[in-house]
Amino acid sequence: MTDCTSAAIGHPPSPAKHRILTATYTCIARSGLARVTVEDAAREAGISRATVYRHFPGGRDELVRETVGHEVAHFFLDLADAVATSSSFAEVLTEALLHAHAAVAGHEVLQKLLATEPDRLLPNLSVEANRLLPPIAAFLTPHLEAEDLRSDIEVDAAAEYVARMVLSLVGAPGRWDLTDRDEVGELVRSEVLAGIVAGVAPGL
């Protein structure tokens, strides 16, 4: 399970698994998390139930969990693409937060499930998102290494810190308006980077 999710952000699952997960996602979008069945997913993918079980021996629950993991991994892969052209680390993070917040708000299936089946969605979503902490930190590491870091900062620990802040803010913006570029810039300078990158101070 861990393998499949962390694989999804680095190298994608096998074509067969990918096809089943995509089909399951379509079914969930149509009928919700509670009503999706292995049967539906198999029919949507055009394969037998036995084939689905061969790839996902845990059946329905594993399928739902892996589908959520697959979508979360996709979300962050898109995010990585969206920030690929940013130059400074502050800019990468500002773009990432703006993009991620807009993507969550505009994600129809996610918003529908949050409104109708939060108790089914959120446990899976939180677990899958937290499983992505290491790959997100790994993605951030080269960006961090390119900066002039404060002397007490260890790159690994700092990358993990930034990944946690990003995940938390994507999950709930709190008092920050994550549609406002200036505000996001202030957030990045004060709460994310002031302790990490030399010369960055809040409020500049």
Added chain:
Amino acid sequence: MPTITMSDGATPGTSTDGVERRVLDAAMRCLARWGVAKTSLDDIAREAGVSRATVYRAFPGGKDTVLDAIVADELGRFADDLAEHLDAADDLEALLVVGITFAARTLTGHDALQYLLVHEPEQVLPHVSFGRFDQVLAGAAALVAPHLARFVGEELALRTGEWVTRLVLSYTMSPSPSYDFTDAADVRRFTRSYLLSGLDDRSTAAPPAPAPPPA
């Protein structure tokens, strides 16, 4: 599980307060053992050593009312204990270290909460991401803001309270290889590295007003 202290001299069962306390304590032990779904009102009554009717008299709505009362009771106790710790801090670093460590220890040492996280995550996780997480952040920030305001000014206190709440939840719900938030030395290192530099300029720009409360 936090130790629950009975008010001195009160004989459980002789007053409404005594019965309520006893039922809440018993319910908490049931939750730590069996979780929310499998705990029945009968279990709670048996554990408390009272009749079902007595539980209903104290909590007319039954199990749901008991559960709501538990949450309110635990949050109230947490808020009181946290305030006591924070009141004793005399600089920003001490305040952050003591508050973060206390919160992390309470969360990780809470038997019922830890049972639910493992066996019934749907009871807990909806409160710590997306929709309801904003409410949790706002509530926790309001709780610590008056303490933070002593050092960072009113304006930044709520924002800082949210920031710290995010971190406590993140580092306790998914433990980190770099920092153990229940360890005060780790939290001090963390606070110096990541928190104080984001706050320093602000606290010097808005020094705490040591004005005594109006007489």
